[in-house]
Amino acid sequence: MTTPVLELNNIHKAYGDLEVLKGVSLKANKGDVIALIGSSGSGKSTLIRCANLLEQPQQGDILFQGEAIQFKGQGHDRQPSDAAQVRHLRTHLSMVFQQFNLWSHLSVLENVIEAPITVQGRPRDEAIAEAQALLDKVGIGDKGDRYPAELSGGQQQRAAIARGLAMQPTAMLFDEPTSALDPELEAEVVRVIQALAKEGTTMIIVTHDMKLARDVANHLIFLHQGVIEEQGPPADVLDHPKSERLQKFLSATKA
Amino acid sequence: MRGFLFCMFESCADPSSLTGLAWFACYLTNGKHLLFYQSFGTVLGLLALAAPLALLFGFAGALAKRSQIPGLRQIGQVYVAMVRGIPDVVFFLFVPLLIDQGIEVVRHYSLCESTGPIYQGNDFVVCDAAKMPLSSAEPWVHSLYGFALALAAYAIVFGAFAANTLDGALSAVPTAQLETARAYGMNARQSFVRIQLPQMWIYALPGLANLWQILIKATPLLFLLGIEDIVYWARELGGTKGSRFAYPHPDWRIYYFAALLVFYMIMTWGSEKVFNRLQVRMSVGQATLSGKGAAL
Ligand SMILES: Nc1ncnc2c1ncn2[C@@H]1O[C@H](COP(=O)(O)OP(=O)(O)O)[C@@H](O)[C@H]1O
Ligand SMILES: [Mg+2]
Numbered sequence: 001m002t003t004p005v006l007e008l009n010n011i012h013k014a015y016g017d018l019e020v021l022k023g024v025s026l027k028a029n030k031g032d033v034i035a036l037i038g039s040s041g042s043g044k045s046t047l048i049r050c051a052n053l054l055e056q057p058q059q060g061d062i063l064f065q066g067e068a069i070q071f072k073g074q075g076h077d078r079q080p081s082d083a084a085q086v087r088h089l090r091t092h093l094s095m096v097f098q099q100f101n102l103w104s105h106l107s108v109l110e111n112v113i114e115a116p117i118t119v120q121g122r123p124r125d126e127a128i129a130e131a132q133a134l135l136d137k138v139g140i141g142d143k144g145d146r147y148p149a150e151l152s153g154g155q156q157q158r159a160a161i162a163r164g165l166a167m168q169p170t171a172m173l174f175d176e177p178t179s180a181l182d183p184e185l186e187a188e189v190v191r192v193i194q195a196l197a198k199e200g201t202t203m204i205i206v207t208h209d210m211k212l213a214r215d216v217a218n219h220l221i222f223l224h225q226g227v228i229e230e231q232g233p234p235a236d237v238l239d240h241p242k243s244e245r246l247q248k249f250l251s252a253t254k255a
Numbered sequence: 256m257r258g259f260l261f262c263m264f265e266s267c268a269d270p271s272s273l274t275g276l277a278w279f280a281c282y283l284t285n286g287k288h289l290l291f292y293q294s295f296g297t298v299l300g301l302l303a304l305a306a307p308l309a310l311l312f313g314f315a316g317a318l319a320k321r322s323q324i325p326g327l328r329q330i331g332q333v334y335v336a337m338v339r340g341i342p343d344v345v346f347f348l349f350v351p352l353l354i355d356q357g358i359e360v361v362r363h364y365s366l367c368e369s370t371g372p373i374y375q376g377n378d379f380v381v382c383d384a385a386k387m388p389l390s391s392a393e394p395w396v397h398s399l400y401g402f403a404l405a406l407a408a409y410a411i412v413f414g415a416f417a418a419n420t421l422d423g424a425l426s427a428v429p430t431a432q433l434e435t436a437r438a439y440g441m442n443a444r445q446s447f448v449r450i451q452l453p454q455m456w457i458y459a460l461p462g463l464a465n466l467w468q469i470l471i472k473a474t475p476l477l478f479l480l481g482i483e484d485i486v487y488w489a490r491e492l493g494g495t496k497g498s499r500f501a502y503p504h505p506d507w508r509i510y511y512f513a514a515l516l517v518f519y520m521i522m523t524w525g526s527e528k529v530f531n532r533l534q535v536r537m538s539v540g541q542a543t544l545s546g547k548g549a550a551l
Contacts (some may be wrong), residue, residue, distance in 0.1 A: 104448055
């Protein structure tokens with residue numbers, strides 16, 4: 001049995017008195033595509049942000065390729081204790097945000113080569129060549145010298161995916177990558193994600209798009225009020241929801 | 256220096272014999288007028304040095320104010336608050352005096368053979384060796400020292416304003432942009448240098464442009480510090496000159512001050528153009544995010 005790429009064990013996270021995650025665990029093996037669904041405010045973003053330590057869980061373990069992240073302190077003061085370990089985790093997990101978050105002062109190409117050069121210390125020529133190939137791959141090879149503000153939402157999100165891929169990550173994290181997009185722009189981003197899934201990219205995707213979840217994921221997790229209410233193969237879970245809450249959630253999303 | 260040569264012309268040797276244009280040509284190129292023209296250089300020099308220095312002080316102040324280190328943070332806050340709460344003119348009189356006397360006190364204790372008390376009755380007395388500059392120094396050393404003290408005052412006062420502007424601009428950079436830098440493995444320094452600093456300028460520019468205009472308009476305060484600037488010379492040269500002067504004339508101060516008016520108008524108008532152009536250039540790319548600019 002191989003080591004999972006990413007393992008979250010019994011994650012607890014509260015903002016002040018508000019308990020957002022109440023002991024959530026998940027495991028992503030190499031090549032897994034995990035879809036996270038749940039109503040707004042159920043803690044999906046918080047969970048995926050804990051995975052690369054943009055948020056610090058107050059309890060629970062994060063294991064990257066079998067290695068547990070070291071923490072110091074307790075409760076709200078709990079912090080990762082090893083900066084190098086955090087950097088290692090973050091450079092191997094690329095995050096794609098709902099609002100794209102391309103760096104607005106950099107051109108699209110510069111966005112893609114920024115972290116590989118600054119963080120990973122890769123040679124500039126090599127980074128540019130790879131960035132161009134990635135931009136071609138996501139279908140915006142001609143937009144490298146444009147600024148993010150000059151692109152449509154769908155193009156920006158594809159640029160953001162290229163930026164994530166440029167890190168040559170072990171896994172990609174997506175937080176509602178299509179939620180800020182009009183339906184026709186959504187489709188172009190979905191196609192890119194589907195292509196990545198076919199190539200065997202390990203991904204955790206927070207999404208409200210049940211069709212995407214069904215298409216690309218091999219495991220689906222329904223989060224409700226900070227706990228995993230139901231999980232399993234997408235077709236099973238979506239077609240035969242056991243819990244009343246998931247049934248309600250699904251009928252609400254279909255409507 | 257061509258003016259000097261001009262004055263050497265035979266024709267200027269006896270001003271009383273001149274009329275019309277020739278009189279004016281000689282009048283406007285006499286020694287005093289050359290000092291007047293030079294004083295424009297003093298003002299421009301002050302601007303050229305005070306602006307970058309103030310920016311430097313501003314960065315230091317802003318970084319101190321934003322620092323995690325408690326002592327440093329308070330220093331930054333006090334610096335900004337103090338200068339903001341005190342009238343500029345008071346500060347301009349206070350800072351050069353403070354620096355001057357501070358230097359002299361230090362020199363007094365390190366250079367003087369017998370160190371008597373510095374305050375003798377109501378007088379501030381340091382020994383001759385401690386004087387800044389030494390009384391034996393050339394006149395230009397005295398001018399330069401006075402100019403340097405004034406420059407320090409400008410840098411400190413405008414540095415505090417700049418610190419406030421820069422602090423605000425740094426805070427205006429959207430947190431999502433910095434969070435993304437962290438998510439991609441950047442450390443605090445990398446995210447500051449690569450993301451926050453370059454994105455800050457567009458938010459700082461309107462404030463800095465405004466400060467620059469205020470700085471231009473504050474240059475006549477040099478006069479207050481006893482520096483022979485353009486205001487000094489305009490008053491000096493414009494005043495009524497009786498018959499014992501080489502170039503007698505009635506009260507012409509209004510013309511001299513009109514000249515200053517034109518000078519300041521050109522300076523402020525010109526820099527506004529430059530800043531506007533800069534603003535447009537910088538807002539390319541950051542257009543939609545900052546809500547201004549003309550990309551697309
Ligand atoms: N930084 C924060 N401070 C305080 N509360 C937060 C913060 N981030 C999220 N929350 C709260 O945590 C809950 C879960 O949020 P989130 O993980 O964003 O949900 P989801 O992504 O499933 O919509 C919400 O109630 C939200 O208001
Ligand atoms: Mg969310």
